[in-house]
Amino acid sequence: MSTLHDVALAAGVSDSTVSRALRGMDTVRPKTRQRVAEAAKQLGFTLTRSASSLASGKTMRVVILFDGPVNAWFNANCLQGALEVLAPEGYDLVPVIAMTRPELEDFFAKLPGSGNNMDGLILPSFLLEDSYSQALTSLHIPAVALDTSSTTQLPASIVLDNKGAMYDAVRFLHGLGHRRIGYVEHPSPAPFESSSHLRERYFLEAAKRMGYTDGDVTVFPKQSLVERMPIDEATAEITGRIVSAPNRPTAICVEIDEAAFDIMQRLRVLGIRVPQDMSVVGFDDHEAAALADLTTIHQDPQLMARAAAQKLLTMMRGGTLDEPSTTFRTTLIPRGSTAPPPQDRP
Amino acid sequence: MSTLHDVALAAGVSDSTVSRALRGMDTVRPKTRQRVAEAAKQLGFTLTRSASSLASGKTMRVVILFDGPVNAWFNANCLQGALEVLAPEGYDLVPVIAMTRPELEDFFAKLPGSGNNMDGLILPSFLLEDSYSQALTSLHIPAVALDTSSTTQLPASIVLDNKGAMYDAVRFLHGLGHRRIGYVEHPSPAPFESSSHLRERYFLEAAKRMGYTDGDVTVFPKQSLVERMPIDEATAEITGRIVSAPNRPTAICVEIDEAAFDIMQRLRVLGIRVPQDMSVVGFDDHEAAALADLTTIHQDPQLMARAAAQKLLTMMRGGTLDEPSTTFRTTLIPRGSTAPPPQDRP
DNA sequence: TTGTAGGCGTTATCAT
DNA sequence: ATGATAACGCCTACAA
Numbered sequence: 267m268s269t270l271h272d273v274a275l276a277a278g279v280s281d282s283t284v285s286r287a288l289r290g291m292d293t294v295r296p297k298t299r300q301r302v303a304e305a306a307k308q309l310g311f312t313l314t315r316s317a318s319s320l321a322s323g324k325t326m327r328v329v330i331l332f333d334g335p336v337n338a339w340f341n342a343n344c345l346q347g348a349l350e351v352l353a354p355e356g357y358d359l360v361p362v363i364a365m366t367r368p369e370l371e372d373f374f375a376k377l378p379g380s381g382n383n384m385d386g387l388i389l390p391s392f393l394l395e396d397s398y399s400q401a402l403t404s405l406h407i408p409a410v411a412l413d414t415s416s417t418t419q420l421p422a423s424i425v426l427d428n429k430g431a432m433y434d435a436v437r438f439l440h441g442l443g444h445r446r447i448g449y450v451e452h453p454s455p456a457p458f459e460s461s462s463h464l465r466e467r468y469f470l471e472a473a474k475r476m477g478y479t480d481g482d483v484t485v486f487p488k489q490s491l492v493e494r495m496p497i498d499e500a501t502a503e504i505t506g507r508i509v510s511a512p513n514r515p516t517a518i519c520v521e522i523d524e525a526a527f528d529i530m531q532r533l534r535v536l537g538i539r540v541p542q543d544m545s546v547v548g549f550d551d552h553e554a555a556a557l558a559d560l561t562t563i564h565q566d567p568q569l570m571a572r573a574a575a576q577k578l579l580t581m582m583r584g585g586t587l588d589e590p591s592t593t594f595r596t597t598l599i600p601r602g603s604t605a606p607p608p609q610d611r612p
Numbered sequence: 613m614s615t616l617h618d619v620a621l622a623a624g625v626s627d628s629t630v631s632r633a634l635r636g637m638d639t640v641r642p643k644t645r646q647r648v649a650e651a652a653k654q655l656g657f658t659l660t661r662s663a664s665s666l667a668s669g670k671t672m673r674v675v676i677l678f679d680g681p682v683n684a685w686f687n688a689n690c691l692q693g694a695l696e697v698l699a700p701e702g703y704d705l706v707p708v709i710a711m712t713r714p715e716l717e718d719f720f721a722k723l724p725g726s727g728n729n730m731d732g733l734i735l736p737s738f739l740l741e742d743s744y745s746q747a748l749t750s751l752h753i754p755a756v757a758l759d760t761s762s763t764t765q766l767p768a769s770i771v772l773d774n775k776g777a778m779y780d781a782v783r784f785l786h787g788l789g790h791r792r793i794g795y796v797e798h799p800s801p802a803p804f805e806s807s808s809h810l811r812e813r814y815f816l817e818a819a820k821r822m823g824y825t826d827g828d829v830t831v832f833p834k835q836s837l838v839e840r841m842p843i844d845e846a847t848a849e850i851t852g853r854i855v856s857a858p859n860r861p862t863a864i865c866v867e868i869d870e871a872a873f874d875i876m877q878r879l880r881v882l883g884i885r886v887p888q889d890m891s892v893v894g895f896d897d898h899e900a901a902a903l904a905d906l907t908t909i910h911q912d913p914q915l916m917a918r919a920a921a922q923k924l925l926t927m928m929r930g931g932t933l934d935e936p937s938t939t940f941r942t943t944l945i946p947r948g949s950t951a952p953p954p955q956d957r958p
Numbered sequence: 959t960t961g962t963a964g965g966c967g968t969t970a971t972c973a974t
Numbered sequence: 975a976t977g978a979t980a981a982c983g984c985c986t987a988c989a990a
Contacts, residue, residue, distance in 0.1 A: 267727065269967055280977045285969060293975060312725025316671060317967035319662035320982045327661075327704070337692040337914065342683035345691075349682060349707060358673075360704045361695060379658025381613065382983085527903050554900035557873050568683065615983060626961045631985060639959060663983035666966050728967085 268309045276305035288313065328352060328386040328578065329360045331373065336361050339524060339552050340567050344390045344412060347571030355579060357385070374398050381407055386578045388571070389414050393463065408581035412574045413567075415464060422577045423591045424570045431563045431596040432468035432519070433475075435547050438561075438598055439517045440476050443606045444545065447473065448484040448508065448515035452525045453500035465549065469519060484515055501525060505532040516607035517545035523552035523562055530558065530603065541605035551599055559602035570594050614655045622651035634659065674698060674732040674924065675706045677719065682707050685870060685898050686913050690736045690758060693917030701925060703731070720744050727753055732924045735760050736917070739809065754927035758920045759913075761810060768923045769937045770916045777909045777942040778814035778865070779821075781893050784907075784944055785863045786822050789952045790891065793819065794830040794854065794861035798871045799846035811895065815865060830861055847871060851878040862953035863891035869898035869908055876904065876949065887951035897945055905948035916940050 274284045279298060287294045287302035294302075305311075319325050330348055332341050345361060352359050364370040370392075378401075387402070390412040399420050402409045411423035439447050449469045466485060473483045486504050495503070508518065508529075520526035526548035530540050538544050548555060548562035555562045573592055580587060620630045625644060633640045633648035640648075651657075665671050676694055678687050691707060698705050710716040716738075724747075733748070736758040745766050748755045757769035785793050795815045812831060819829045832850050841849070854864065854875070866872035872894035876886050884890050894901060897910035919938055926933060 267724065271967080281967095282969080282978080283976055286976085289969095295975060298975080310724025312722050312729065314666070314725075314728040314967055315673075316662040316665035316728075317982090318969070320660070320666050320984090321967075321969035323969090323982080325662060335692045336682075336695060337685075337688035339683075342688040342691075345688075345707070346681045346683040349709065353709065358704070358706045360706060361691070363695065363699065376658050378613065378656025379660075382660040382662075383658065524899070527900070531903065553870070554873070554903060557877065557900060558903050617983080627983095628962080628985080629960055632960090635985095641959060644959080660983055663966095664985075666968085667983075667985040669966075669985090 268311050270311070270313070272309055273302065273305045273311050276309060277302045325383060325385050326356055327358045327360060327384050328388065328582075329362050329384050330388040330390065331392070332361060332363050333370075333391045334365060335363065339550060340522070341390065343567040344388075344571040344574075347568035348388055348575040350568075351572050351575040351579065360384075374401060377401055377405060377407070381405055386410075386582045388412055388574055388578060389420070390567075390571070390574075394420075408578055410574045410578045410581070412570060419591070421590060422574075422581060422587055424574045424577070425591060425593050426565055426570065427593055427595045428465050429468045429471075431549070431565075431598075432465050433472040434596070434598045435519050435563060436469060436472035436476055436478075438600070439519075439545065439547065439604070440478075442517070442545065442604060444515070444517040445478075445607070446482050446484075446513060446515040446517075447478065448486055448511070448518040450486045450504060450508070450518050450520040450525065450529065452521035453487075453495070453497055453504060463521075465521060481513060484511055484513070486511075486518075498528065501528045502532060505529050505536070509533070509536055509538060515544075517547070517604065519547045519549070521549055523548040523550040523555050523560065526560055526562070527552075527554060527558055530560070541603050543608060545604040545607070547598075547604060555599070556601070561601045561604040562599055564597040564599050565594065614657050616657070616659070618655055619648065619651045619657050622655060623648045671729060671731050672702055673704045673706060673730050674734065674921075674928075675708050675730050676734040676736065677738070678707060678709050679716075679737045680711060681709065685896060686868070687736065689913040690734075690917040690920075693914035694734055694921040696914075697918050697921040697925065706730075720747060723747055723751060723753070727751055732756075732928045734758055734917070734920055734924060735766070736913075736920075740766075754924055756920045756924045756927070758916060765937070767936060768920075768927060768933055770920045770923070771937060771939045772911055772916065773939055773941045774811045775814045775817075777895070777911075777944075778811050779818040780942070780944045781865050781909060782815060782818035782822055782824075784946070785865075785891065785893065785950070786824075788863070788891065788950060790861070790863040791824075791953070792828050792830075792859055792861040792863075793824065794832060794857070794864040796832045796850060796854070796864050796866040796871065796875065798867035799833075799841070799843055799850060809867075811867060827859060830857055830859070832857075832864075844874065847874045848878060851875050851882070855879070855882055855884060861890075863893070863950065865893045865895070867895055869894040869896040869901050869906065872906055872908070873898075873900060873904055876906070887949050889954060891950040891953070893944075893950060901945070902947070907947045907950040908945055910943040910945050911940065 270284050271281055274281045284302050287299045336342060336345060349359050364373050387407055387409040389409060392414045394414055403421060409420055411420045413426045449466050451466060486507050520529060526546055530546055533540055533544060540546050548560045551562050551564035577587055616630050617627055620627045630648050633645045680687060682688060682691055695705050710719050733753055733755040735755060738760045740760055749767060755766055757766045759772045795812050797812060816829060832853050866875060872892055876892055879886055879890060886892050894906045894908035897908050901908045923933055
């Protein structure tokens, strides 16, 4: 209700002094500062964000762009991590979701003018098209990629060692004696590339490296994507394909835990025992993975997001990153959903 | 980079016309509107939020205040639900976390001036102190409570039928034959009252109503709160108390699923079989509940948050709610974590 | 249907 | 250490 000017009158100083005092600038005499503080508290005064923003040019707003719901495990953890570092610095962290290609295009189409509307951008998950990442840098919008890939690198990024992770997984299954293995894509509704799709590539690469032939390795769904299908229908469909695959694998890697949980349950319903008949490896180490006794690959998106936010912070403040890109490694957590293949056991 | 004025020049019209055209107001000739749209796109122009905000008085910013991390199941779902209705209307949804009492106090202390900084407020989980809810209404800040309780009701609220839920739970356990039952509080780190604590009260009330005596019903932790303790230590501690309780219950209700998962695992480790030795009922119907085969009480915070956001929307637009308070009911989902008590079985 | 003019509440620059 | 004075970019009467 009351403005900075009212505070100035009450404290018997000028507007500028109030502004300086309230923002903790150093050229204010302690006594004056205190008088101002009292007047402000007295009046219940708070700076108006939009006015400060307009005058200063800083919006104190960073957007985090997701390719799916914020209640998905990975996204919620990113949000929390970034919030933990940004909020104490006074930034708003605004989640924005672009689930469809038009939405994504729209977001980037509006980018040119958006410099006035955000101080920074965090991009988790997206496999960014080059034109987009270029636009970002040429518009001088501080942005950091969070487990995001693109040919044209952004100036800052947090990357997950997906390659190492998949090599670990394949090596692990190979060590258990599995000779027919499969990779299961997450039936994501997002119609554009997500960086987790990269894992498929590395899985195949690792398999080949370990001596698996094409016939030994299957990807589900193979080609005909299960698109635009409710997610559990898609999962059911995929589980069906796995079970009825001509050369059914004895072990599968699933792109994310949340999908693995579902698939495990469906396998059991179909009479396929895990791990006796089929080994399952997940990805994420979701809180429920221990509960489900799921062997999985641990990652910590909350931590990665903190790192991303930290980098963004220094960029927004005009600093230089001493390490533009930081890589996080994964850890394979062996649990009860994996075992040697059927024929190997007594 | 370019301003509304630049667009006006390019389109050969006045600033106000551009403003009107861009915001879709009706008093603009289609042809003019199009010319403006083209000029805007051409220049990559986007309205500057802070300027619009300052001039119009609307911030297009609604904050959602949480008492814990946004990656908690309930919170993440609230966020997603509210986002789904607010984002399409152009609102930023800004998550703010107040985990400690000072943080909460600080938030409300700054409220008087905050009217200029937010158009609305969503309050999940808090057991609001009256002074706070009164401040909100007297400051005319549109706010809606989401499963939040306070003596002084806010003008709008979404309430969960916690009472009905707990009566269902007690009735269910009673029907299975349990004569000694327990209620397990969530070892929340938040030092202030959360509305889920209400459930404890209703549980006790229901138990009494069904004929349980004080000796038959135990609350964990009983009195000495497990405060300021890392959450899993607290859970371990609580599990220990349950197991070693003098008159150990044969069935427990746990305040939220996430805690129930943990407790179930610990019980098993301690050799207590679920449900043979101990029945467990959760609350939430978290995605992992099916996986854990946990009998639980279903609620849908995402849906509730949508409703909350909808109410907020009409309030922010000056409308009147035809139903200030909406109550959502719960459903008990029987699964494998509950069974008759030990002595009842052959 | 469109244009004109004033003001929204701060910050920044330049004095003092 | 503090004051005066322009911006900042848009919206909203009001006028035409």
